[in-house]
Structures are given as structure tokens and as C-alpha cells.
Amino acid sequence: MSITGLISIALSAILIENFILVKFLGICPFLGVSKKMDTAVGMGLAVIFVMGLASLFTWLVNHFLLVPLHLEYMQTLAYILVIASLVQFVEMFLQKSIPTLYRALGIYLPLITTNCAVLGVAVLNTTKGYNLLESVVYGVSGGIGFLVAIVLFASIRERIQFSEHPKAFEGFPIALVSSALLAMAFMGFSGLKIW
Amino acid sequence: MTFKKFLGQMKNGIITENPSLVLLLGMCATMAVSTSLKNGLGMGLATTAVLICSNTVVSLIRKLIPSKIRIASFVVVIAGFVTIVEMLLDAFIPTLSNALGVFLPLIVVNCIILARAESFASKNPPLSSAVDGLSMGLGFTCSLCAMSIIREILGNGTLWGVRVVPSVYEPALLVIMPVGGFLTLGFLIALVQHIKSKHSGGKEEDEQ
Numbered sequence: 467m468s469i470t471g472l473i474s475i476a477l478s479a480i481l482i483e484n485f486i487l488v489k490f491l492g493i494c495p496f497l498g499v500s501k502k503m504d505t506a507v508g509m510g511l512a513v514i515f516v517m518g519l520a521s522l523f524t525w526l527v528n529h530f531l532l533v534p535l536h537l538e539y540m541q542t543l544a545y546i547l548v549i550a551s552l553v554q555f556v557e558m559f560l561q562k563s564i565p566t567l568y569r570a571l572g573i574y575l576p577l578i579t580t581n582c583a584v585l586g587v588a589v590l591n592t593t594k595g596y597n598l599l600e601s602v603v604y605g606v607s608g609g610i611g612f613l614v615a616i617v618l619f620a621s622i623r624e625r626i627q628f629s630e631h632p633k634a635f636e637g638f639p640i641a642l643v644s645s646a647l648l649a650m651a652f653m654g655f656s657g658l659k660i661w
Numbered sequence: 662m663t664f665k666k667f668l669g670q671m672k673n674g675i676i677t678e679n680p681s682l683v684l685l686l687g688m689c690a691t692m693a694v695s696t697s698l699k700n701g702l703g704m705g706l707a708t709t710a711v712l713i714c715s716n717t718v719v720s721l722i723r724k725l726i727p728s729k730i731r732i733a734s735f736v737v738v739i740a741g742f743v744t745i746v747e748m749l750l751d752a753f754i755p756t757l758s759n760a761l762g763v764f765l766p767l768i769v770v771n772c773i774i775l776a777r778a779e780s781f782a783s784k785n786p787p788l789s790s791a792v793d794g795l796s797m798g799l800g801f802t803c804s805l806c807a808m809s810i811i812r813e814i815l816g817n818g819t820l821w822g823v824r825v826v827p828s829v830y831e832p833a834l835l836v837i838m839p840v841g842g843f844l845t846l847g848f849l850i851a852l853v854q855h856i857k858s859k860h861s862g863g864k865e866e867d868e869q
Binding site for chain 1: 693
């Protein structure tokens with residue numbers, strides 16, 4: 467696998483096919499944790515970490531467990547179990563080493579389990595037939611794409627709080643409309659050609 | 662269970678506590694697959710099937726599971742049913758299965774299903790849990806259909822693949838694209854909030 471191939475996978479996961487704004491994976495944490503900049507950054511970093519690890523472990527599980535035993539149809543079940551235990555591990559790790567971040571992320575950390583982006587990246591790796599290195603690159607850069615989107619969105623949202631908008635749009639709707647504008651901006655990347 | 666209670670639960674799931682428009686759960690799937698009515702309806706019904714089965718099973722085993730590992734066991738139950746639905750769709754409706762793509766296995770992480778298992782099925786008997794699954798699933802299907810109808814007509818000029826808009830109208834491709842998903846859902850939720858505030862006559866809480 468050439469280095470250019472890896473770069474093109476990474477760029478397309480971050481910009482062209484951004485997990486949140488183009489693929490609609492991981493909307494719940496995107497809308498839920500984006501009210502404040504620092505929690506958004508923390509969540510983004512946690513997601514990068516979990517997505518990279520999840521890509522690694524689901525690839526290993528798929529190639530050394532599911533394929534040899536002809537259990538490919540158990541893919542969804544096996545992946546979600548791997549991810550759930552990974553998240554548990556990250557939670558314990560953060561609780562021990564970075565308690566402030568742990569407190570800030572609060573209930574959203576267990577929610578990474580039900581973050582579609584994490585299971586999504588595992589399933590996409592398998593359907594696209596990536597090898598181990600490509601999977602991990604795709605997972606990590608997908609996480610970076612998540613971080614970019616959530617940080618941009620959090621900074622927009624901090625300003626929205628002080629702006630005037632119709633009463634019916636209070637809360638979620640205005641957030642959705644402004645993420646539509648963000649998604650529109652990201653559409654500009656769709657013409658980006660890589661090698 | 663009486664018929665009246667059944668009706669009450671159905672109304673609760675479809676209107677008062679509509680999962681995607683009022684409870685704001687399961688947004689990813691709502692926005693991603695609502696590009697055409699066929700996909701929206703298919704996804705809605707697949708989710709409903711999983712929801713009914715998982716709610717029933719979770720309710721049946723609710724007394725056997727220690728509360729510490731309940732989330733993990735719920736997820737396993739849900740993943741099992743999703744796999745079944747996935748294989749059935751693959752075998753009998755391959756076009757739909759291809760169109761939904763990655764979002765079919767992702768039903769597992771649809772927050773609606775886990776939320777209902779945790780907040781309803783783990784506390785109620787099997788029959789009313791199944792009804793709750795049905796009503797929540799249909800509520801999800803209804804909002805998906807509403808989204809898909811709007812997006813398919815505006816973005817493609819068709820409904821269920823049949824052209825309904827005169828050819829004078831140039832379809833706004835933007836509505837079918839990801840941007841349209843955010844916009845349509847935003848406006849729909851705004852509409853719901855508007856109706857709610859009108860309905861309750863200025864009161865904060867919507868009484869039901």
C-alpha cells in the first residue's frame with residue numbers, strides 16, 4: 467500500500483466524506499456535546515481514540531475469528547461487543563488518568579458505544595475490504611473528521627446562544643439548520659481530486 | 662390489556678412522544694435514509710420489527726438480568742434481531758438492503774431501541790412492551806415518511822419513484838443531499854415545537 471493511497475483515504479474521511487456532515491454518522495453526540503467548546507474537544511479526542519482502536523480490533527476479530535470460522539453473519543454482534551468493551555476500557559483509563567476530562571464528558575462517554583460513527587467505521591472497513599493499516603488510518607481520520615466538525619459547530623453554537631431567532635427554532639431546530647449550513651460548506655470539498 | 666390502553670399507548674408513541682421529532686432520538690438514521698419514500702418506509706419498518714422483538718425479549722428476561730450488566734445484555738439482544746432482519750432483507754428485498762447499506766447494521770446503535778429497552782421494556786410486562794415497540798416504531802416510521810416525502814418531492818420531483826411535479830419545476834438537488842437532511846429535520850422539529858407551544862397556550866409543559 468503506497469503512502470499516497472493512505473493520504474487519500476485520510477483526506478477523504480476528514481474532508482470529502484466527513485463522517486458527520488456527509489455520511490450522517492454520529493449525529494447524536496454531535497448535537498448533544500457541542501454546546502461548549504472544551505467538552506466538544508474532549509469528546510472529539512475520545513472519539514478519535516475509540517475509532518482508531520475499534521478499527522484495529524474489529525479488523526483483528528474479523529480476520530482471525532469470524533472469517534476462519536465462517537461466522538461473517540455474526541459481524542454486527544461481534545463488532546458491537548468489541549466496541550462496548552473498548553469504551554468501557556477508555557472510560558476506566560480516563561477516570562484514572564484525566565479525571566477532569568472524565569467529569570466533563572460525564573454521561574456522554576458511555577454513549578460512545580451507541581455512537582453510530584464507531585460501529586459505522588468498523589462496518590465500512592469490512593465492506594470496503596481495507597487491510598489492517600488502511601483500516602486504522604480510516605478510523606483515526608474519520609475521528610479527526612468528527613473532531614473538526616464538532617469543534618467548528620461548537621464555536622458556531624456558542625454564538626447562536628446570543629443571536630435572535632424565531633421562538634419555534636429554539637434549541638434543536640436552530641442547531642440543525644446551522645449544521646445544514648456547515649454541511650453546505652463541506653460540500654465544497656466534494657470536488658477535491660486526490661491523485 | 663384493554664383496547665383503550667392500547668390506543669393510548671399508540672397515540673403516545675406516534676404523536677405525543679414521537680421518537681425522532683419530540684424525543685429527538687435516532688437522528689442519524691432519520692436524516693441519512695430519508696432520501697426517498699421507499700428507503701424511508703423500508704428503514705422505518707425494519708426498525709419497527711427490531712423494536713417489537715427486542716422490547717418483548719428484554720421484557721421477558723428483565724427479572725433474570727443483574728442490573729449491572731443489563732445494558733450489555735440489551736445490546737446483545739438487539740444485535741441478534743438486527744442480524745436476523747439484515748439477513749431477511751438481504752435474501753428477500755436485496756434492492757432495499759443495498760440502498761440502506763451501512764445503516765442497516767447500524768440499527769443496533771439507533772438510540773430509540775436502546776432507550777425503549779432501558780426506559781420501558783425493562784420495567785413493564787411483555788405485552789405492553791411489545792405494544793410500546795409497535796407504537797414507537799410506527800412513530801419513527803411516520804416521521805421518516807414525512808421527511809422522505811418532503812425530500813423526494815422537492816429534491817427529485819418524484820414520489821415512490823413516480824414523477825408528481827410538472828416538469829416546469831427544476832428539482833432542488835440540494836434537498837436530497839446531506840444538507841437537505843439537516844434542513845428538513847430542523848424545519849420539521851421547529852414546526853412541532855411551534856404547534857406544541859400553540860397547543861399548550863403559552864404554558865411551558867405540554868400536558869397529555
